Amino acid sequence: MARSDTGPGQAYASAAPLLYTPQVNINFLQPLLEAAGPSGFEARAAKVWSEEAATFAHRVYSDHYGNVYAELNPDAGRPIILMGHLDEIGLMVSHVDDKGFISVLNLGGWDAQVLVGQRVRLLAEEGDLLAVIGKKPIHLMEASDREKGSKLEDLWLDTGLEAEDVRRRVPVGTVGVIEQPVFTVGERVVSKALDNRIGAYVVLEALRQLHGAGVPRRVIAVASAQEEIGAFGARVASYQLDPEAALVVDVTFETAQPGVDVKKVGRAEFGSGANLSVSALTSPKIVKGLIDTARRHEIPYTLSANPRRTGTDADEVALTRAGVPCGVVSVPQRYMHSPSEMVDMRDVQACIDLMAAWVGELPETSDHSR
Ligand SMILES: [Zn+2]
Numbered sequence: 001m002a003r004s005d006t007g008p009g010q011a012y013a014s015a016a017p018l019l020y021t022p023q024v025n026i027n028f029l030q031p032l033l034e035a036a037g038p039s040g041f042e043a044r045a046a047k048v049w050s051e052e053a054a055t056f057a058h059r060v061y062s063d064h065y066g067n068v069y070a071e072l073n074p075d076a077g078r079p080i081i082l083m084g085h086l087d088e089i090g091l092m093v094s095h096v097d098d099k100g101f102i103s104v105l106n107l108g109g110w111d112a113q114v115l116v117g118q119r120v121r122l123l124a125e126e127g128d129l130l131a132v133i134g135k136k137p138i139h140l141m142e143a144s145d146r147e148k149g150s151k152l153e154d155l156w157l158d159t160g161l162e163a164e165d166v167r168r169r170v171p172v173g174t175v176g177v178i179e180q181p182v183f184t185v186g187e188r189v190v191s192k193a194l195d196n197r198i199g200a201y202v203v204l205e206a207l208r209q210l211h212g213a214g215v216p217r218r219v220i221a222v223a224s225a226q227e228e229i230g231a232f233g234a235r236v237a238s239y240q241l242d243p244e245a246a247l248v249v250d251v252t253f254e255t256a257q258p259g260v261d262v263k264k265v266g267r268a269e270f271g272s273g274a275n276l277s278v279s280a281l282t283s284p285k286i287v288k289g290l291i292d293t294a295r296r297h298e299i300p301y302t303l304s305a306n307p308r309r310t311g312t313d314a315d316e317v318a319l320t321r322a323g324v325p326c327g328v329v330s331v332p333q334r335y336m337h338s339p340s341e342m343v344d345m346r347d348v349q350a351c352i353d354l355m356a357a358w359v360g361e362l363p364e365t366s367d368h369s370r
Contacts, residue, residue, distance in 0.1 A: 020271070020273060020299075020300055020346040020347075020349060020350055021346070021349070022187060022345035022346050022348060022349035023349065024189075024345050024348075025201075025205060026184075028048075028052045028201065028204075029189070029197075029198075029201050030182050031048045032045060032048045032049060032052075032197050032200065032201055033182050033189075033191040033192070033193050033194065033197050034181075034182060034191075035047070035048050036088075036090075036121050036123055036128075036176075036177045037086060037087055037088055037177070037193070037197075038087060038088055038089065038090025038091075038092075038107050038108070038123075038175045038176070038177050039087040039088075039089065039090065039107050039108055039225070039226045039227070039228045039229045040066065040087070040107070040175075040225065040226055040229070041066075041090070041123065041175050042066045042086045042087050042223075042225050042226075043066070045086050045087075045088075045193075045197065045200070045223075046062060046066065046068045046086060046223065049068055049070075049086065049200055049204065049223045050062065050068050050070070050223075052204060053068075053070035053204055053207075053221070054070075056207075056208055056211050057070035057071055057072060057207065057211070057221075058071055058072055058073060058074055059071040059074045063236065063237070063240065065225055065226075065232075065233055065236045065237075066086075066087075066225030066226065066233060067222060067223065067224050067225050067233045067236060067237040068086065068222070068223040069220055069221070069222055069223075069237075069241075070204060070207055070220065070221045071218070071219070071220045071221075072207060072210060072211055072215065072217070072218065072219045072220075073215075073216060073217060073218045073219070074218060075218070076216060076217055076218035077218055078218070078242065078243060078244040079217075079218040079219060079220045079241055079243050079244065080217060080218070080219050080220075080243060080244055080245050080246070080247075080359050080362065081219075081220045081221075081222050081237075081238070081241055081243040081245075081246045081247075081317075082202075082203040082206055082207060082219065082220070082221045082222065082246075082247050082249070082355055082359070083199075083203060083221075083222040083224050083234060083237070083238075083246060083247070083248045083249070083313050083314075083317065084196055084198075084199025084200040084201070084202055084203040084221075084222075084223060084224070084248070084249040084250070085196045085199060085200065085223070085224045085225070085226075085227030085228070085231075085233065085234070085250065085312075085313055086196075086197065086200045086223040086224060086225060086233075087108075087196075087224075087225055087226055087227055087228050087229075087233075088108070088177055088192065088193035088195070088196075088197065088228070089106070089107060089108025089109060089110060089195075089228050089337055090107040090108060090175050090176055090177045090178075091104040091105070091106065091107055091110070091120060091157075091175065091176045091177075092104060092105050092106075092107045092173060092174070092175050092176075093122070093157075093170055093171070093172055093173060093174040093175075093176075094172060095172065096163065096166050096167050096170060096172075097163070098163055099163055100158070100159065100161060100162055100163035100164075100165070100166040100167075101134070101156040101157070101158060102131065102156060102157035102158070102159070102166065102170060103153070103156060103157075104152070104155075104156075104157060104176070105152070106152060107175060107228075107229065108228035108229060108337070109228065109337055110152070110337060111337060111338070112149065112150045112151055112152045112155060113149055113150055114337070114338040114339060115133050115150075115152070115155060115178075116133060116135050116150050116155065117132075117133060117135070118132075118133050118178050118179075118180075118339050119131070119132055119133070119178070119179040119180075120132075120133060120157055120176040120177070120178060120179060121176055121177055121178075121179045122157075122159070122170055122174055122175075122176040123174065123175055123176060123177075124169045124170055124174055125169075126169055129159050129161075129169060129170065130159070130179060131157040131158055131159045131160075131176070132157070132158050133155055133156070133157060134155065134156045134157070134158045135150060135154070135155055136154075157176075177192065177193070178192045178339040179192075180192045180339045180340060187270075187271075187344050187345045187346050188270070188342055188343070188344055188345070189342070189343055189345060190340050190341070190342045191340075191341060192339050192340070192341065193341075194251065194333060194341035194342070194343055195228075195250070195251045195333060195336055195337065195341055196227065196249070196250050196251055198249075198251060198331050198333075198343055198348060199248075199249035199250050199251065199331065200223040201348070202249045202329075202331070202348060202351045202352050202355070203221040203222065203223070203249055203355070204221050204223070205352045206221070206351075206352045206355040206356040206359070207219060207221040209352065209353070209356035209360075210356050210359055210360055213356070213360055215359065215360050216364075217359065217362065217364075219359055220241060220243070222237050222241070224237055224313055227250075227312070227313050231312070231313045231315060231316040232316075233313075234248075234313035234314075234316040234317050235316040235320065238316065238317040238320040238324055239320050239321065242320075242321060243317075243324055244325075244366070244368070245283070245286060245324065245325045245326070245327075245366070245368045246314070246317045246318075246324050246325070246326045246327070247286075247326070247327045247328075247329055247355050247358070247359070248310075248312050248313045248314040248317060248326060248327070248328050248329070249328075249329050249330070249331070249351060249355070250311075250312040250313070250328070250330050250331075251330060251331050251332070251333035251336060251341075251343070252265075252268055252275050252277075252304060252330035252331070252332055252333065253265050253268065253332070253333070253336065254268060254269060254270055254332035254333055254334045254342075254343075254344075255267050255268050255269055255332070256269040256270060257334045257335075265304065266302065266303070266304040266305065267302060268302045268304060268330075268332040269332065270332060270334075270344035270346075270347065271300075271344055271346050271347065272300055272301075272302045272332065272347065273294075273299060273300025273301045273302065273346070273347055273350035273351075273354075274290075274294065274299065274300070274301045274302075274329050274330070274331075274347065274350040274351040274354045275301070275302045275303070275304055275329070275330040275331070275332055275347075276290055276291065276294075276301055276302070276303050276304070276327070276328065276329060276330075277303075277304055277305075277306050277310045277312075277314075277327075277328035277330065278303055278304070278305050278306070279305075279306040279307065279308070279309070279310045279314075279328070280307060280308060281306075281308070281309060281310055281314060281315060281318045281319075281326065282310065282314065282318070282326050282327055282328055283325035283326055283327060283368050283370070284370055285325065285367075285368050285369070285370065286325055286326065286327035286368055287327055289327075289358055290327050290329070290354060290358055291303075293354060293357045293358045293361065294354055296357075297353065297354070297357050299350050299353050299354045299357070300346075300350050301350065301354065302332075304330070306328075310328045312328055312330075314326040314327075314328045325368035325369070327358075329351050329354060329355060330351075331343050331347050331348055331351055332344070332347050
């Protein structure tokens with residue numbers, strides 16, 4: 001999810017059942033999460049995703065911008081697209097000083113507080129380098145500074161190498177991502193980059209279900225590039241595909257975590273299923289269709305209100321050409337934009353099942369107009 005210029009509005013939880021059984025394709029999900037793919041530099045994650053897609057999709061391809069596509073029934077007319085962005089937030093090197101300390105800029109919306117003490121994988125041309133994010137020790141701080149938050153410009157990356165080697169191997173413009181292993185506990189998965197690799201996972205797993213069910217429609221799963229810096233990949237992809245309709249998957253705020261005001265963001269706790277955005281930018285017919293489908297199949301869901309923008313790729317897709325009818329399906333997530341994001345696979349499964357059921361039951365030609 002990218003930062004939006006408008007706050008989310010009030011939301012209402014459904015009375016859906018809390019028990020839902022996930023099927024986790026960990027052999028796909030784990031490498032997808034571990035692959036380094038910051039905005040604009042998604043190639044490694046794209047490789048994992050497209051190799052998995054090639055095991056069943058009728059056509060797998062990419063564009064020069066970094067979007068990756070997996071398609072069913074390529075000759076069956078205008079497509080329905082399922083889009084989840086592939087990029088993760090990262091850092092970009094802006095300067096290397098005489099001692100070899102590296103300054104960086106945000107590639108996406110980091111809170112500098114969560115970066116302190118982390119390790120960074122720099123995607124250097126001669127091979128990856130690990131660096132630590134340094135900060136002045138508490139002992140050396142003025143008493144007043146101890147109370148203050150860190151700013152990115154006061155932090156630095158340290159590879160442990162001498163300045164000469166750093167300058168050669170890490171030129172300005174080198175990008176990096178947080179280095180953190182994946183772990184699972186019960187139904188929960190903790191990782192960097194869950195925002196929004198989990199969405200890229202959802203769209204491909206939904207496509208796999210549709211393939212298994214033999215749906216005749218043209219459906220394209222899109223792992224989009226550069227969402228975190230402005231949903232640029234979505235703009236390119238949706239123009240190219242000219243879809244009949246789109247479902248966009250991203251993460252949203254899980255609301256049992258401390259400090260969340262449900263009056264502002266609504267209720268979407270772990271285990272509550274798929275979260276559906278109601279927005280001026282989403283299609284009322286698609287939202288209603290998703291709700292009806294969820295009820296019929298007993299798939300748990302919640303609703304959240306985004307009066308203007310949704311803060312997802314849908315904001316670009318909906319404004320493509322003459323306008324594309326969109327639905328936004330979100331996975332509740334804790335610790336968004338941190339090295340340790342957390343989701344519950346029951347909610348992930350609800351998103352997959354709901355999207356597959358909605359697409360699978362669309363009539364041959366459907367009218368999504370208001
Ligand atoms: Zn995000």
